Amino acid sequence: MKEMVRVMLKKKLMLMLGIIVMAASLCACGKNKPDKVADEPIPTLGPFATEEEKAEYYKKLTAHIKVEKANGEYEYDKEDNIINDKYRNFYQIFVATFCDSNNDGMGDLNGITSKLDYIQDIGYNGIWLTPITPAPSYFKYDATDLKAIDPQFGTEADFKKLADECKKRNITLILDLAVNHTSASHPWFMDVKANPGTSKYTSYYNITKEKLGETFYELGNGYYYEGEFWDQMPDLKLSNPEVRKEIEKVIDYWMGFGVGGFRLDAVIHYDEDNTEENVKILKWINDYTKKIDPNAYIVGEAWVSNGIVSQYYASTVDSFFNFDLGGSEGVVTQVARAPIGTEVAADYIPALKSNHSLVKKNNPEGIDAPFLSNHDMPRSHAFLNGDADRMKLAIGLYQMITGTTYTYYGEEIGMAGGGDQDVNYRMGMYWSKADNGQQPDSPQGATLTNADMTFGSVEEQLADKKSILNYTKRILQLKNENPEIARGEVSEITGIEDKEVIAMKKTYNGSSVIVVINTSRYPKEIKVDKSNGYKEIVGYATTDDTKVTIKDDTLTMAGNALVVLK
Structure with a gap:
């Protein structure tokens, strides 16, 4: 009896062991099955989804897209192809707060000269100085003498040295001319x-x-x-002939130093609410300046809509700042800060094409002047909520616009500057975390400090491959290598239905490039048919140290990435 029980127990044990082995085998087989795109279904997105719910949705939706890490490497470096014309990358300097050469707390001309290599290394080949004339104010737009240099900034010899050093580097130096x-x-x-x-x-x-x-x-x-x-x-x-003679002496004085042109302040106020008369005044200034130097470049500040600015181009002044595209409410900012999953990016190319038509309507030689911010408005850090990726995207967006672009000092490092006080937009340039004597004092009444500069100093950002500064350098590198970007006529690439993707062809002098921008925060696979006329990637800029790659005719791009095809 005991023997029978022993045999039965042995059989049960063998059966149980077999079941365990079979179960283990089935589990192992399950592990070897091909991975699913998603282990669980992607939830649907309701019409009232929060930003957090949208973020989770798109994260799951794009989880299968594999973007390669760059690890600091970039294989597309090539020689610059800079054309010596008026299409340039300008850097705006608010002189009092840019660089202090003698440790007196005031930015000065010698400080600017000491930073020319820094400016050129980023990729800029033009500089606009705010006024340097004697004036009661710190901003110097209220001159007491239009033919002199404020002693706080330096001497005539200092300015001549700056102008000469700019010429050596093929940097066009223009000066703010405030004659309203x-x-x-x-x-x-x-x-x-x-x-x-x-x-x-x-x-x-x-x-x-x-x-x-x-x-x-x-x-x-x-x-x-x-x-x-x-x-x-x-x-x-300014309609008075005697006043005009005085202004002509002013132009003679500054052109004598070898400046390359002027930025004309407040041109819509020359004759208040009289566009026709203002155009005549501008034509006089433009014609007189170009009798001295036919290659001089002039840009005007007409803070009105592009429809009215179009009329100002009849003056034959080269450029006017594009306030419809820049600033806190401009098209560039609207695209850069668009909520997740929206179609705001679809407005970008139509805005560029419309603007191009308005510029050329009254002056076929006119050159648009896009910018992101300037000394009279909050910095992008304020209106893009200190989001480094969106700030980088905005830099890429406005630098891809055809024209002569302008960067306000400190935007290349994402300096803070918001609120209603102008002084906060004009803080001392943040050169180094250590006090090296180069950072000027900020204007009286400013409420920000270096502690508010979220992304660090120039010195810190130069060492960080993923910094806003190094992103800016890459964007300007793309422009300097590919003249079509600044000069090309825009046409839209067809066949791309994703409204978060900007894809445009820019054609100049018979040569074309294609610029593709993923304005989403998430990676995308974007098919760009080869029939659009390109062979390969010639460069890219990403916000997160990833690569843009292409297989057949499909790009793989991280969120906020930009690529140039040719």
């Missing part, structure tokens, strides 16, 4: 105030016997003067 008004402390206006109605300079300004509006201020003896910006900046009467 003077300071109330200018000798001309001081005489007018001392002798209201009888001064020989009365006709230099817009003097009236009536107060014609809120921008007219009492002068005395029943006279009023116009000051469109404020009472300490009286407006000049």
Whole structure:
């Protein structure tokens, strides 16, 4: 009996062991099955999904896309192909807060000269200086002498050295020419105030016997003067031939140093609300300057919509800043900060094509002047919420626009600068975490410090392959290697239905490149048919140290990535 029980137990044990072995085998077989694209179904996205739910949705949707890491390597370096014309990469310098050469807390001309190699190494070949004339204010747009250099910034010899060093590097140096008004402390206006109605300079300004509006201020003896910006900046009467002679002397003075042209301040206020007259004044300034140097470059500040700016191009001034594309509400920013899964990027190419038509309508030689921010508005750090990837994307977006582009100092390192106070947009350039004496003091009243500069100093970012500074260098490298980017006429690439992808062809002088930008935060596989006329990748810029690769005619790109095909 015991023997029978022993045999039965043995059989049961063998059966159980067999079941265990079979189960283990089945599990092993399951492990060798091909991976699924997703182990669980991707949830649907409801119409009222939060940003967090959208992020999770797109993360799962794109999980199968494998983007290669670059590990700091880049295989597309080639020689620059820079054309010596007016299509340039300009760098705007607010002189007082850029670089201090003598440790007195004030930016100066010698400080700028010491940073020319830095500026050129990033990829810039143009510099715009804000005014350097003597003035009561720190911003210097209210000159007391239009033919002099403020001693805080340096001497005539210092400026001549800067101009000469720029020429050696083929950097076009342009100077802010603020001739809409003077300071109330200018000798001309001081005489007018001392002798209201009888001064020989009365006709230099817009003097009236009536107060014609809120921008007219009492002068005395029943006279009023116009000051469109404020009472300490009286407006000049630029239609007066005597005033024009004085302005021509001013142009002669600065051109004598070898500057390459001017940025014209506040041109819509030359004759308030009179576009036709302003165009005539601009034509006079443009023609006079180009009699001295036919290759001089002039850009105007007309802070109005592109439809009106188009009329200003009839002046034959080379460029006007594009306020519809830049700033906190411009097309570039709208695309860069678009919520997840939206189609805002679809507005980019139509905006570029429309703008190109408006520029060329009244001046076939006109050159657009795109920018992201300047000294009169918050920096991109503010309106892109300090998001480094979106700030990089915005840099790529505006630098791909046909024209002569402008970068405000500090944008290349993502400096902070927001709120309603202009002084916060003009902070001392953050050169180094250590106090090396080069960083000027920020303007009085500024509320930001280096601690607010989220992404670190120039010195720190140069050493970081993924920094905003090194991204900017890569973008400008692409432009300097491929002249079609700055000069090309835009056409849209067909066959790409993804509304988060920008794909455009830029054609110049019979040569074309294709620019593809993934404005999404997530990776994409993008098919670009070879019938669009390209052979290979010639360069790319990514925000996260990844590669852009192509197999057959399908690109694999990380979120925010940009690639150039040719």
